[in-house]
Amino acid sequence: MTLQADPPSSPAIGADLERLDGALKVTGTAPYAYEQPVEDPVFLQVVQSTIARGRITAVDTAEAEALPGVLLVLTHENARRVASTDDLEFAVLQEPDVAYRGQVVGAVVAEDAETARQAAALVRLTYDEQPHRVILDATSTHPDSPDLYKPAAVNPSFETDTEQGDVEAGLAGAATWVDVRLSTAWLNNNPLEPHTTVARSHGGALTVHDSTQGVHTVKGTLATVLGLPGEQVRVLSPYVGGGFGSKGNPHPHEVVVCLAALALPGRWVKYAATRQQMFAFTGYRTPTVQRVRLGADADGHLVAVSHDAVSQTATVKEFAEQTAVVSRLMYGSPNIRTTHRLAVIDVPIPSWMRAPGECPGMFGLEVAMDELAVAAGLDPVELRVRNDPPVDPETGKPWGQRHLVECLREGAERFGWAGRDPRPRQRLVDGWWVGTGVASSVYPAMSMPGNEARITALDDGCLEVGIGAADIGTGAWTALSQIAADALGVGVERIRLRIGDSDLPNASVAGGSSGTSSWGAAIVGAAGAFRVQHGARPAPGASTTAGMLDVPGADDVAQYSFGAQFAEVRVHADTGEVRVPRLLGVFSVGRIVNPRTARSQFLGAMTMGMSMALHEQSVVDPRFGHVVNHDLAEYHITANADVVDLQAHWLDERDAHRNPMGTRGIGEIGIVGTAAAVVNAAHHATGVRVRDLPVTADKFL
Amino acid sequence: MEDTTTREAAWTRPPGGPHRQTVRLRVDGRDRTLEADTRTSLLDALRDGLGVMSPKKGCDHGQCGACTVLLDGSRSLACLSLAVAVDGSEVTTAAGLPTDGHLHPVQQAFLDADGLQCGYCTPGQVCSAIGVLAEAAAGHPSHVTADLDADVVLDAAEVSERMSGNLCRCGAYVGITEAVLRCASDAAASAASDPAAGGAR
Ligand code: FES
Ligand code: FES
Numbered sequence: 001m002t003l004q005a006d007p008p009s010s011p012a013i014g015a016d017l018e019r020l021d022g023a024l025k026v027t028g029t030a031p032y033a034y035e036q037p038v039e040d041p042v043f044l045q046v047v048q049s050t051i052a053r054g055r056i057t058a059v060d061t062a063e064a065e066a067l068p069g070v071l072l073v074l075t076h077e078n079a080r081r082v083a084s085t086d087d088l089e090f091a092v093l094q095e096p097d098v099a100y101r102g103q104v105v106g107a108v109v110a111e112d113a114e115t116a117r118q119a120a121a122l123v124r125l126t127y128d129e130q131p132h133r134v135i136l137d138a139t140s141t142h143p144d145s146p147d148l149y150k151p152a153a154v155n156p157s158f159e160t161d162t163e164q165g166d167v168e169a170g171l172a173g174a175a176t177w178v179d180v181r182l183s184t185a186w187l188n189n190n191p192l193e194p195h196t197t198v199a200r201s202h203g204g205a206l207t208v209h210d211s212t213q214g215v216h217t218v219k220g221t222l223a224t225v226l227g228l229p230g231e232q233v234r235v236l237s238p239y240v241g242g243g244f245g246s247k248g249n250p251h252p253h254e255v256v257v258c259l260a261a262l263a264l265p266g267r268w269v270k271y272a273a274t275r276q277q278m279f280a281f282t283g284y285r286t287p288t289v290q291r292v293r294l295g296a297d298a299d300g301h302l303v304a305v306s307h308d309a310v311s312q313t314a315t316v317k318e319f320a321e322q323t324a325v326v327s328r329l330m331y332g333s334p335n336i337r338t339t340h341r342l343a344v345i346d347v348p349i350p351s352w353m354r355a356p357g358e359c360p361g362m363f364g365l366e367v368a369m370d371e372l373a374v375a376a377g378l379d380p381v382e383l384r385v386r387n388d389p390p391v392d393p394e395t396g397k398p399w400g401q402r403h404l405v406e407c408l409r410e411g412a413e414r415f416g417w418a419g420r421d422p423r424p425r426q427r428l429v430d431g432w433w434v435g436t437g438v439a440s441s442v443y444p445a446m447s448m449p450g451n452e453a454r455i456t457a458l459d460d461g462c463l464e465v466g467i468g469a470a471d472i473g474t475g476a477w478t479a480l481s482q483i484a485a486d487a488l489g490v491g492v493e494r495i496r497l498r499i500g501d502s503d504l505p506n507a508s509v510a511g512g513s514s515g516t517s518s519w520g521a522a523i524v525g526a527a528g529a530f531r532v533q534h535g536a537r538p539a540p541g542a543s544t545t546a547g548m549l550d551v552p553g554a555d556d557v558a559q560y561s562f563g564a565q566f567a568e569v570r571v572h573a574d575t576g577e578v579r580v581p582r583l584l585g586v587f588s589v590g591r592i593v594n595p596r597t598a599r600s601q602f603l604g605a606m607t608m609g610m611s612m613a614l615h616e617q618s619v620v621d622p623r624f625g626h627v628v629n630h631d632l633a634e635y636h637i638t639a640n641a642d643v644v645d646l647q648a649h650w651l652d653e654r655d656a657h658r659n660p661m662g663t664r665g666i667g668e669i670g671i672v673g674t675a676a677a678v679v680n681a682a683h684h685a686t687g688v689r690v691r692d693l694p695v696t697a698d699k700f701l
Numbered sequence: 702m703e704d705t706t707t708r709e710a711a712w713t714r715p716p717g718g719p720h721r722q723t724v725r726l727r728v729d730g731r732d733r734t735l736e737a738d739t740r741t742s743l744l745d746a747l748r749d750g751l752g753v754m755s756p757k758k759g760c761d762h763g764q765c766g767a768c769t770v771l772l773d774g775s776r777s778l779a780c781l782s783l784a785v786a787v788d789g790s791e792v793t794t795a796a797g798l799p800t801d802g803h804l805h806p807v808q809q810a811f812l813d814a815d816g817l818q819c820g821y822c823t824p825g826q827v828c829s830a831i832g833v834l835a836e837a838a839a840g841h842p843s844h845v846t847a848d849l850d851a852d853v854v855l856d857a858a859e860v861s862e863r864m865s866g867n868l869c870r871c872g873a874y875v876g877i878t879e880a881v882l883r884c885a886s887d888a889a890a891s892a893a894s895d896p897a898a899g900g901a902r
Binding site: 018019021022023024025026027028029030031032034035037043112113114115190191192193194239240241242244272274275472473474475596597599600601603604605606607608611631632633637638639640641642643644646 | 754
């Protein structure tokens with residue numbers, strides 16, 4: 001085998017390669033967690049609390065245990081004590097306390113799934129029920145509101161509040177201003193593959209097939225919580241049926257399945273969450289209430305930006321959505337203020353959902369920008385162009401690549417924006433009000449530290465590249481192979497990629513749109529070290545493990561991706577039915593590794609953004625505390641017929657600031673701004689400004 | 702083919718529930734037998750009972766389409782049938798579609814159009830697409846068919862409508878529709894060149 005020089009003459013990066021795992025997926029033979037071949041499995045079903053707050057005062061498992069085929073019934077009375085309760089989300093079956101409806105308060109293991117489910121229903125729990133509060137009804141978004149508190153930081157570690165200049169003075173002197181209160185709904189990630197854990201304890205070691213975005217994250221959590229040495233826990237996850245953030249961290253079921261496996265050594269314990277359970281304990285996007293105030297001078301330059309955001313968190317564990325962070329950098333203004341406050345109520349623990357922070361925050365900011373454009377009599381594209389800041393307003397650092405204006409201009413051109421009549425409610429076509437709208441997108445370029453890859457020369461002349469990365473549908477199997485091929489100077493067909501196994505070198509979570517950049521940089525670093533160590537003609541068995549190299553000056557520039565989304569909306573004049581016949585996005589995201597899979601990522605995220613705009617809303621019953629529409633018939637997501645003309649384009653770029661591939665990450669930016677573009681177009685169509693998502697028919701009648 | 706003896710063994714242990722019955726199925730061209738709890742869905746019988754994992758469970762309530770298989774030739778949601786109720790049926794899953802190591806044309810079209818991301822909805826989408834092509838060839842109208850008496854022409858609106866029972870949370874609909882449209886036009890072209898061949902498999 002001979003490794004060609006780097007860079008290769010015809011790079012694999014940028015090639016329109018078919019998904020390497022595609023044949024397995026179109027035949028259904030890629031083994032997801034539940035589908036891993038395991039011998040003689042037993043089946044677990046969880047028992048969930050039927051109150052939203054209180055204590056379990058009595059447990060009766062006799063009937064469940066008497067059912068033939070039942071092997072184990074676990075509650076807080078008999079479950080193994082965990083080694084760490086630092087993170088209360090994982091202190092499962094430890095105390096009789098109930099902090100939210102649907103909490104895992106027991107588990108049954110049986111020889112078959114039907115018996116497990118039947119037995120779970122036979123576990124009798126008696127409660128001392130306490131009054132609860134489950135609705136985020138922030139009557140005030142004022143930072144000093146007594147119902148709310150100020151978290152120490154917002155996800156993951158941003159400052160909670162910021163203030164530059166004097167927003168009140170800026171607003172007082174503004175020629176035009178808007179003061180807008182908006183809300184986004186409680187959203188559930190709902191990957192199509194349910195959260196799944198299949199585990200066996202064998203000789204003190206735990207093997208776990210898990211549906212996760214990060215095998216090393218799960219391994220670390222399980223080792224800590226269960227008090228096992230790290231080398232005794234192995235987590236595998238080569239194929240994952242979507243995650244969108246909810247599989248970015250473990251949730252209580254991973255712990256419960258492992259508690260059961262430890263209690264039944266030698267047996268594989270299988271558990272897949274039901275769709276209903278996924279509304280209770282696998283994470284979700286908090287609803288938000290936002291107040292955005294913008295002021296502009298006579299030329300349309302922003303003189304004040306104020307963004308106050310309220311979201312909810314659980315009593316068990318804090319999660320603080322970083323909703324207003326986008327307003328710190330999106331547009332230039334001498335006066336910018338942002339605040340975040342939380343209501344702590346008796347709800348499940350909110351967590352990551354695709355573009356946490358940016359997604360709800362840009363809904364608020366971009367709808368307010370549209371309202372300002374209308375108030376100022378300015379074209380909404382032009383308003384955004386005028387306020388494009390030369391340096392990052394928050395840090396004063398120069399931009400790595402800020403190409404928002406190029407995205408707006410190219411999008412306007414492709415969409416046919418020129419000559420748009422700005423007046424709302426002017427176009428009635430065949431009984432439908434028709435309008436168009438625009439919004440910007442933004443997402444930070446992140447790379448995670450601590451990634452390593454192992455390169456090994458195989459006997460057959462191929463190179464094995466191993467890293468504990470995850471492909472949750474992003475195309476990592478293909479993209480990482482392309483990156484490895486170029487770094488090692490061989491064709492993609494000579495790369496044998498291995499991912500999704502915690503026995504492989506350490507990988508960060510598939511989150512923050514950082515996967516390809518972080519893992520890819522580790523592969524490039526390891527390939528360089530492999531070449532140094534083994535030369536251009538490595539002998540079979542030659543192996544090197546190494547990580548990414550530092551990119552000098554990476555932190556001296558502000559690194560963000562940008563985009564612009566244009567929507568056409570039709571609202572039926574009689575019924576209020578809302579359709580989105582056209583949605584077009586243009587993105588600036590650095591280099592594209594694989595245009596085919598990248599396009600799917602953009603389109604998929606925009607589709608999810610359309611879903612957030614039109615359909616998605618988990619409705620909580622204030623009396624009982626659960627999501628009442630907890631299935632896919634009642635929690636609506638975008639279906640095929642909702643998508644008509646959906647297009648994604650990108651600028652031809654390469655970003656030298658962050659990693660050797662020139663990438664910035666693409667998985668999340670497509671959902672940022674979509675809902676605002678739809679709302680803005682709906683306003684243009686009808687003159688009705690919908691400020692509370694989703695944009696449903698009743699809001700036009 | 703996979704060895705399923707170990708999984709079948711799980712079903713031959715002393716029964717966990719009171720209601721067990723023998724179910725015979727022909728799955729992807731192989732005759733299979735299992736002892737199933739009468740509460741077991743066809744989907745669970747395939748996955749847990751026979752180790753046939755190609756059809757997926759996304760909701761277990763007939764709401765997502767991930768479990769779509771061809772049941773005696775028609776697309777059907779495996780989570781909505783009880784295994785005992787389909788005793789003696791022929792089931793084709795996406796795993797049974799390739800012939801001589803070659804993907805079915807619909808599967809190849811999904812790859813070409815990148816009509817998938819995570820792949821979890823994909824086997825169901827593929828089976829559903831085969832059903833759509835056959836239904837259209839047989840003249841079945843849909844909600845968006847304008848002329849109920851004319852032959853069905855599969856355009857984008859028809860395909861999107863007919864494929865809307867298969868949810869894709871990754872949002873691969875653009876590629877899915879493109880894949881089915883390509884197959885529809887290939888079928889139309891081959892029907893035009895060989896009228897005896899018909900448009901459906
Ligand atoms: S699993 Fe059968 S329709 Fe969802
Ligand atoms: S490809 Fe992931 S749900 Fe369709």
